[in-house]
Amino acid sequence: MKKIALLTSGGDAPGMNAAIRAITRKAIHEGFSVYGIERGFEGIINNEIRPLHARDVGGIITTGGTILRTARYPEFKNLDVQKRAYQILQDFGIDHLIVIGGDGSQAGAESLMRLGQSTITIPCTIDNDMNGTQYTIGFDTAINTVVDAVGRIRDTSNSHERVAIIEVMGRHAGHIALQSGLASGAELVLVPEYPMPLDEVCEHINKTHQLGKEYSIILVAEGAYESGEVKEYIKNHTYFDPSLTVLGYLQRGGAPSALDAILAARMSELAIDCLVQNIDNCITGYIDGQIRAIPYEKAKHMRFGIDKQQYELISILSH
Ligand code: ATP
Numbered sequence: 153m154k155k156i157a158l159l160t161s162g163g164d165a166p167g168m169n170a171a172i173r174a175i176t177r178k179a180i181h182e183g184f185s186v187y188g189i190e191r192g193f194e195g196i197i198n199n200e201i202r203p204l205h206a207r208d209v210g211g212i213i214t215t216g217g218t219i220l221r222t223a224r225y226p227e228f229k230n231l232d233v234q235k236r237a238y239q240i241l242q243d244f245g246i247d248h249l250i251v252i253g254g255d256g257s258q259a260g261a262e263s264l265m266r267l268g269q270s271t272i273t274i275p276c277t278i279d280n281d282m283n284g285t286q287y288t289i290g291f292d293t294a295i296n297t298v299v300d301a302v303g304r305i306r307d308t309s310n311s312h313e314r315v316a317i318i319e320v321m322g323r324h325a326g327h328i329a330l331q332s333g334l335a336s337g338a339e340l341v342l343v344p345e346y347p348m349p350l351d352e353v354c355e356h357i358n359k360t361h362q363l364g365k366e367y368s369i370i371l372v373a374e375g376a377y378e379s380g381e382v383k384e385y386i387k388n389h390t391y392f393d394p395s396l397t398v399l400g401y402l403q404r405g406g407a408p409s410a411l412d413a414i415l416a417a418r419m420s421e422l423a424i425d426c427l428v429q430n431i432d433n434c435i436t437g438y439i440d441g442q443i444r445a446i447p448y449e450k451a452k453h454m455r456f457g458i459d460k461q462q463y464e465l466i467s468i469l470s471h
Contacts, residue, residue, distance in 0.1 A: 156184045156427065157201060157241065158250040160218040161192035161225075161257035164404055165278045165290025167412035168218040171252050173209040174420035175274075180206055182428050187246065192253070193260050194225040196237040201244055214407045222253070228260050238267040248427050252276045254288070258435060262448050270432040272423045273448075276416075278404055281325035284451025285437035289419065291327065292411040294403045298332035301399055302369060306336070308395075309367040315357060315386060315394040319372045319379035321403050328403070329373035330458050330466070339368040339470040342382070344375040345458050350385040357390050360470060370394075418443050 156179050160168045172188070179186045188208075190200035212219055227233050241249060241264070248270045251261040254277030261271040275285045278294035298320055309316040322328040326343025333341035340356055342348055357368055372379045383396045408416065419436035426432060426445050437446040437454070446454065 153183065153185045154247045155187060155245050156248045156250060156424075157187040157189050157244070157246045158204075158220070158252065159189035159192055159195060160220045160222045160276070161251060161253035161260060162222060163254065163277060163279075164217050164222050165276050165288075166216050166293035166404075166406055166408035167289035167416045168222070168252055168276055169209075169212040169215050170408055170413040170416035171274055171276060171289060171420050172204075172218065172220060173213050174417045175250055175252075175423060176204045176209045177206050178421050178424040182424055184424070184427075187244070188220050191221045192223040192225055192257070193228040193237060194223045195221075196240050197233065199240060213413060216405045216407055218252075228263070231263075234263045234267060238264055238269055241269060248272065248432060250274060250423055254279065255282050258282065258448070262433075265433045265448070270427075272426060272432055273435040274416075274419050274423055275435055275437065278321060278328065279323050279325055280327040281323060282435070282451075283456075284435045284446040284448075284454045285439070286456045287415065287438040289412050289416050290404075290408070293406060293409045294321070294328055295332040295335065296409055297403050297406060298328060298371075298399060299336045301397075301402065302332065302336035302338065302371070305395075305397055306367075306369055309369065313366040315368045315370065315390075315392040317370050317372055317379055317383050317386070317394045317396045319374060319396070319398040321399070322373045322375055324375040326373040326376065326458050329371045329376070330463055333371045333466050334462060336369070337469070338371045338466060339365070341371045341373070341463070341466055342376040343373045343458060343463065346460070346463055347376065350377075350382065351389070353382070354386060354389045356467075357386065357392060361392075363471060415443075
């Protein structure tokens with residue numbers, strides 16, 4: 153019986169558990185035996201590998217986080233550590249390794265591939281910043297969480313006639329800021345892809361105030377600015393003293409949205425179907441409504457940045 157091992161790595165994201173459940177049950181259905189590795193790549197080195205049965209993954213589809221735990225393990229960039237991990241997987245007789253995580257986790261999977269390990273990566277990060285896919289599991293839940301939070305902060309900003317700065321996650325990408333900004337009616341989004349000088353931000357605030365707006369919501373992607381700096385600048389260059397809310401880990405937790413749970417099920421199904429057909433070393437990418445196996449090499453050249461037209465729409469709709 154062929155053996156599949158799976159691990160979750162990098163930042164946790166809503167839908168990781170839904171993917172663990174779907175991979176385990178679909179793999180068992182196809183005749184594989186399944187193993188779960190605790191704490192990402194670190195768990196391989198620590199021999200934290202245990203069998204996963206269908207009943208072990210019951211009741212987790214709607215839970216946030218990951219039952220396998222996750223870890224940041226920078227030592228895995230070291231070739232000697234990778235070789236040790238490869239040998240441990242060989243000793244356990246693991247035929248295929250499925251990595252659930254973001255682009256760093258995919259780099260970890262690719263390093264094992266170069267040593268001869270068969271791998272598949274399931275894109276799962278709230279940041280939606282991976283090549284080879286237009287969508288990562290966890291993103292939809294995260295933007296819904298942000299939209300909910302912005303709505304609450306808007307009530308207070310409106311009542312107090314204040315400018316509200318809200319810092320959101322996204323690492324080096326502005327997807328979370330842009331999409332949640334569009335959905336929540338933010339006046340401005342500051343994203344790393346289209347740097348906006350802070351003078352322009354102040355000009356925009358003054359202009360919308362002159363148009364009769366009594367409060368403003370500004371979403372700052374963590375990769376665009378240090379949000380405290382934005383707050384200070386606006387305070388020193390306008391008549392407003394903005395509030396600052398850093399949403400932080402709030403965005404990573406919670407039950408996955410239906411969209412994320414469905415995507416987790418479908419990407420997991422594709423991953424196992426690929427392995428049945430001896431297709432591996434690819435990511436399960438979401439491209440134009442379809443889920444496809446994209447080889448790692450090809451994925452590198454498929455970059456989906458944020459949409460400029462949508463970015464400009466936020467500004468148009470804020471007047
Ligand atoms: P998120 O988008 O949520 O941050 P991620 O998968 O990109 O998820 P990282 O911390 O970048 O998160 O990577 C997760 C883990 O993958 C690292 O802690 C490390 O163990 C491994 N990893 C990252 N980059 C590499 C690399 N270049 N080579 C080998 N392993 C890597």
